Amino acid sequence: MQAKTIDERISFDHYLENELDKGTETMAELAAILSAKKLTISVIESMTGGGIARKLVETPGCSDYFLGGVIAYHSRLKVQYGLVNPKTILEHGIVSASVTEEMAAGMKKMTKSDISIASNGIAGPKSDQYSADQSGTVFLSWNIHDKIKKTKRYKLEGGRNNVINTSIFIALSMCLRYIKNELRKEE
Numbered sequence: 710m711q712a713k714t715i716d717e718r719i720s721f722d723h724y725l726e727n728e729l730d731k732g733t734e735t736m737a738e739l740a741a742i743l744s745a746k747k748l749t750i751s752v753i754e755s756m757t758g759g760g761i762a763r764k765l766v767e768t769p770g771c772s773d774y775f776l777g778g779v780i781a782y783h784s785r786l787k788v789q790y791g792l793v794n795p796k797t798i799l800e801h802g803i804v805s806a807s808v809t810e811e812m813a814a815g816m817k818k819m820t821k822s823d824i825s826i827a828s829n830g831i832a833g834p835k836s837d838q839y840s841a842d843q844s845g846t847v848f849l850s851w852n853i854h855d856k857i858k859k860t861k862r863y864k865l866e867g868g869r870n871n872v873i874n875t876s877i878f879i880a881l882s883m884c885l886r887y888i889k890n891e892l893r894k895e896e
Contacts, residue, residue: 735878736768739885743774746892748823750884752778753791753816756830756847760877776820781812791815791827804831806848810860813850824888825852826880830863832872847876849883857887 743750752761762778765771779790784803787793792815793808801807812827826849833844845867850860863879865872 735882735885736764739881739888740768740771740774742885742888742892743824744770747774748888749774749776749820750824750826751776751816751820751822752826752828753787753812754778754780754828755782755787755812756832757828757873757876757880758782760873761826761828761880764877764881776822779816787812787829790819792818804829804843804846804848806850806860806862809848809850810858813852813860814858817852817855823854824884826850826884828876828880830872830876832869832876845872847872847879849876849880851880851884851887853884853887853891857891859883859887 742748750765752765754761759778759780762775765775779786781787781790784793784798787798787803787808788795791812793811797805797807797811809827809829812829813825816822816827817825828847828849830847831843831845832847845863845865847863847865848860849863850858852858861883863876865875867875
């Protein structure tokens with residue numbers, strides 16, 4: 710997306726809005742690749758509350774590749790289903806890159822999927838536990854064939870639903886990007 714004139718500025722919000730409109734295309738391409746390559750995917754979600762799984766099941770034929778997922782909002786479920794080591798939570802905090810990475814690895818191991826995605830973060834608004842400046846902190850993790858293990862931290866703006874929806878979009882679009890890059894390397 711480019712500015713039409715020199716004086717026009719393009720904000721991240723404009724860019725993201727434009728990209729979110731392409732969300733259906735992203736899902737169709739991701740679904741096509743997963744089906745064609747006979748890859749399976751699973752999710753473990755905290756702050757996205759099942760939104761990533763929902764986007765995956767909106768595409769007809771998703772039962773070919775989507776194994777399922779867990780909404781692990783509470784730390785006990787992150788340990789039980791994401792196989793997160795309680796020591797990791799004590800050392801790094803429940804909302805951390807380390808916990809999110811272990812969630813993705815644990816879900817992949819539990820489901821024996823080719824790909825797993827994990828979400829963790831603070832959608833906001835501020836509460837007794839979290840300050841206003843922590844709102845919008847998101848960790849997403851991808852584990853693809855145990856070859857690609859990526860965990861990224863994002864600081865997203867906007868209200869709670871905007872943070873959640875943007876996180877869902879990023880989780881799936883980055884998954885598509887990582888898979889496409891891996892397929893290019895194999896060719």
